[in-house]
Amino acid sequence: MDNIAGKKSGLSIATNVAVIVMVLVWLIPTVGLLVSSFRDRDQISASGWWQAPFSVELTFRGRANTQATQDGDVFVMTGNIFEDPEVQEAFGAGTGTITGFSTSARAPAEYPAGTIADLGADESLVLNPDGTYEFRAPEAPGNRGQRLYFAANTPPQFTLANYRQVLTADNMDRAFINTLTVTVPATIIPILIAAFAAYALAWMDFPGRGWLIAAVVGLLVVPLQLALVPMLNFHNSVGIGQSFLGIWFAHTAFGMPLAVYLLRNYMVGLPRDIIESAKVDGATDFQVFTKIVLPLSLPAIAAFSIFQFLWTWNDLLVAKVFLPSNDEAKVMTVKIADDLLGSRGGDWGILATAAFVSIAVPLVVFFTMQRFLVRGLLAGSVK
Amino acid sequence: MNPFLGGIVTIIVGVGGCVGYFYFSNLLLDKVIFPAKGPNLGRNINRANQTRPWLFLFPAIFVLTLYLVYPVVGSFLRSLYNRSGDEFVGFGNYATLLGSSDFRTAFLNNLLWVIVVPAGATSFGLLAAQLTDKLRWGNIAKSLIFMPMAISFVGASLIWKFVYAVDADIGLINAIRAGLFGAEPVDVLQIPFWNNFFLMFILIWIQTGFAMVILSAALRGIPEETIEAAIIDGANPFQVFFKIKVPQIMGTIVVVWTTITILVLKVFDIVYAMTGGNFGTDILPSYMMSFMFRDDGRATAVAFVIMIVVLPVMISNIVQARKEMR
Numbered sequence: 001m002d003n004i005a006g007k008k009s010g011l012s013i014a015t016n017v018a019v020i021v022m023v024l025v026w027l028i029p030t031v032g033l034l035v036s037s038f039r040d041r042d043q044i045s046a047s048g049w050w051q052a053p054f055s056v057e058l059t060f061r062g063r064a065n066t067q068a069t070q071d072g073d074v075f076v077m078t079g080n081i082f083e084d085p086e087v088q089e090a091f092g093a094g095t096g097t098i099t100g101f102s103t104s105a106r107a108p109a110e111y112p113a114g115t116i117a118d119l120g121a122d123e124s125l126v127l128n129p130d131g132t133y134e135f136r137a138p139e140a141p142g143n144r145g146q147r148l149y150f151a152a153n154t155p156p157q158f159t160l161a162n163y164r165q166v167l168t169a170d171n172m173d174r175a176f177i178n179t180l181t182v183t184v185p186a187t188i189i190p191i192l193i194a195a196f197a198a199y200a201l202a203w204m205d206f207p208g209r210g211w212l213i214a215a216v217v218g219l220l221v222v223p224l225q226l227a228l229v230p231m232l233n234f235h236n237s238v239g240i241g242q243s244f245l246g247i248w249f250a251h252t253a254f255g256m257p258l259a260v261y262l263l264r265n266y267m268v269g270l271p272r273d274i275i276e277s278a279k280v281d282g283a284t285d286f287q288v289f290t291k292i293v294l295p296l297s298l299p300a301i302a303a304f305s306i307f308q309f310l311w312t313w314n315d316l317l318v319a320k321v322f323l324p325s326n327d328e329a330k331v332m333t334v335k336i337a338d339d340l341l342g343s344r345g346g347d348w349g350i351l352a353t354a355a356f357v358s359i360a361v362p363l364v365v366f367f368t369m370q371r372f373l374v375r376g377l378l379a380g381s382v383k
Numbered sequence: 384m385n386p387f388l389g390g391i392v393t394i395i396v397g398v399g400g401c402v403g404y405f406y407f408s409n410l411l412l413d414k415v416i417f418p419a420k421g422p423n424l425g426r427n428i429n430r431a432n433q434t435r436p437w438l439f440l441f442p443a444i445f446v447l448t449l450y451l452v453y454p455v456v457g458s459f460l461r462s463l464y465n466r467s468g469d470e471f472v473g474f475g476n477y478a479t480l481l482g483s484s485d486f487r488t489a490f491l492n493n494l495l496w497v498i499v500v501p502a503g504a505t506s507f508g509l510l511a512a513q514l515t516d517k518l519r520w521g522n523i524a525k526s527l528i529f530m531p532m533a534i535s536f537v538g539a540s541l542i543w544k545f546v547y548a549v550d551a552d553i554g555l556i557n558a559i560r561a562g563l564f565g566a567e568p569v570d571v572l573q574i575p576f577w578n579n580f581f582l583m584f585i586l587i588w589i590q591t592g593f594a595m596v597i598l599s600a601a602l603r604g605i606p607e608e609t610i611e612a613a614i615i616d617g618a619n620p621f622q623v624f625f626k627i628k629v630p631q632i633m634g635t636i637v638v639v640w641t642t643i644t645i646l647v648l649k650v651f652d653i654v655y656a657m658t659g660g661n662f663g664t665d666i667l668p669s670y671m672m673s674f675m676f677r678d679d680g681r682a683t684a685v686a687f688v689i690m691i692v693v694l695p696v697m698i699s700n701i702v703q704a705r706k707e708m709r
Contacts, residue, residue: 197443230457253450314535366533
């Protein structure tokens with residue numbers, strides 16, 4: 001359409017480039033999180049996630065062995081540092097390429113690999129890139145071998161260790177179940193209540209209908225913050241307290257304006273003929289609703305369910321206020337925001353993994369149900 | 384009880400209860416209270432039909448009143464009392480707020496958020512909607528830009544915490560600075576004033592997809608004749624966009640803008656997770672949470688300030704809705 005005048009190429013390239021840049025900015029942070037969650041903890045702190053496919057230089061320490069052969073009055077210890085149990089444990093399977101070595105923890109890569117290091121006191125050490133070493137000393141070794149420090153290029157390591165730890169040791173499995181427990185009832189229950197109300201507002205005639213619709217529109221924007229203190233006090237006074245029951249009620253109510261608004265907008269658009277002919281044939285309002293309007297409104301119901309699901313799954317505020325703050329009842333967002341970001345601030349691998357566990361389900365829902373979501377947004381244009 | 388089991392029971396009780404309520408209350412209305420037989424048949428049917436809407440509406444009205452209407456009043460009343468709620472202090476809490484520099488910071492930051500985030504998200508969204516419409520791979524691009532909508536504010540904060548990290552081996556920003564200019568790493572979240580914009584960008588990142596989807600639909604709804612006429616008259620693509628298309632979707636732009644504005648006033652997650660309100664980044668919702676559980680009087684006062692800020696939008700929405708119904 002815009003190309004009618006035939007001026008296409010230059011602008012088209014610019015458009016492509018602009019969109020590519022935008023998509024990259026929107027995508028890269030999430031990709032970084034995903035890549036980081038699969039990386040080894042030491043590698044995360046040694047190189048950026050964008051270097052994940054390349055080898056990383058890390059420092060290790062091990063001990064020379066204690067079996068010496070005598071060469072004149074010098075004791076010679078030889079071996080391969082990668083066979084040292086301590087190194088094997090830190091390094092994992094396979095071998096790397098050693099770039100530098102020393103016997104001091106302060107400058108672990110002081111001498112380039114393959115050179116002879118004069119350690120003073122007639123001691124000398126060679127550590128080759130492949131891990132073989134030769135340590136010469138004037139005295140017989142004690143029962144502990146000489147400490148060796150070295151830097152080595154380690155091949156990129158991708159591991160599920162972070163996931164294993166997050167899902168087993170960090171109570172995240174519990175938080176996952178809690179989130180699910182909060183989300184599912186809080187998504188299902190409002191639908192039915194809202195559907196009946198929406199039908200009444202769309203297809204039944206009664207005085208005050210216009211004002212009720214206006215009130216729902218108004219309630220759409222009431223800030224949640226207002227409800228926190230009064231409703232928590234109310235929950236405490238009726239004995240619900242901070243509990244799952246309380247948060248189900250709260251989410252049901254907070255999702256209600258959007259649900260009624262969305263469903264009513266959709267139901268009003270249903271063809272009048274069908275409903276009126278059903279009524280002429282003697283159907284009651286209840287029958288019209290359950291047999292005609294409800295089945296026809298499924299797209300709008302699906303759209304609202306996705307909204308409400310994403311909203312309750314991702315919610316932090318309502319969970320912080322209406323759920324108890326002990327570990328048994330924490331949902332994932334609270335867990336991440338309060339526990340992991342606070343005490344584990346430096347453990348990037350765990351943080352990335354926890355975040356990814358918490359956004360995985362919404363992302364799956366999002367990509368499979370995108371069509372309904374878009375339709376719902378266009379019907380409601382709100383929230 | 385195990386909360387998971389509790390959840391299943393709640394679904395059954397909740398859904399069953401709703402179905403039961405609607406079914407039996409209707410039955411009761413039609414068969415017992417106003418039976419459609421006997422001498423008053425006509426009058427009874429009319430009365431039943433007058434009552435039925437309220438049966439359908441009752442549960443929704445009940446929860447809405449309890450959880451959203453009552454709190455407006457309840458919060459306001461509570462804000463007139465002191466910390467423990469036993470002494471009436473009038474507007475004392477509000478006076479304390481106005482006198483506190485933290486509150487002023489939060490309020491001004493919030494104004495900044497309310498201006499920058501909707502403006503940013505709407506213009507990025509408009510840009511994305513316009514550009515992707517012409518592309519063959521436009522739908523994939525849209526899908527990817529829309530994706531952050533599914534991510535929680537906490538998750539998004541964490542994602543960007545990686546980007547903003549001081550350590551050049553973790554934070555992309557500092558890595559780029561170090562790689563291109565050899566600059567020392569900085570903590571962008573501690574740069575006074577500008578750190579707010581780094582936080583705002585997270586919300587813009589999330590909301591752009593929303594703006595894009597709605598504006599893209601609006602752009603497609605523009606009658607083609609107007610665009611064709613402009614092109615024949617010699618308008619260049621920029622003129623077509625700014626002088627023909629944008630004015631025609633102005634209504635939708637306003638809707639998107641206000642929707643995001645309202646959202647900005649609710650979101651405390653980003654500030655809470657990224658800085659905890661430190662380094663001068665507090666906004667009203669996160670400032671309120673710092674009083675929650677500690678000083679209900681002040682917490683409700685802050686909440687009511689948010690309500691007052693939202694009020695003009697609310698009134699204009701209601702007026703708009705009334706207009707559309709006529």
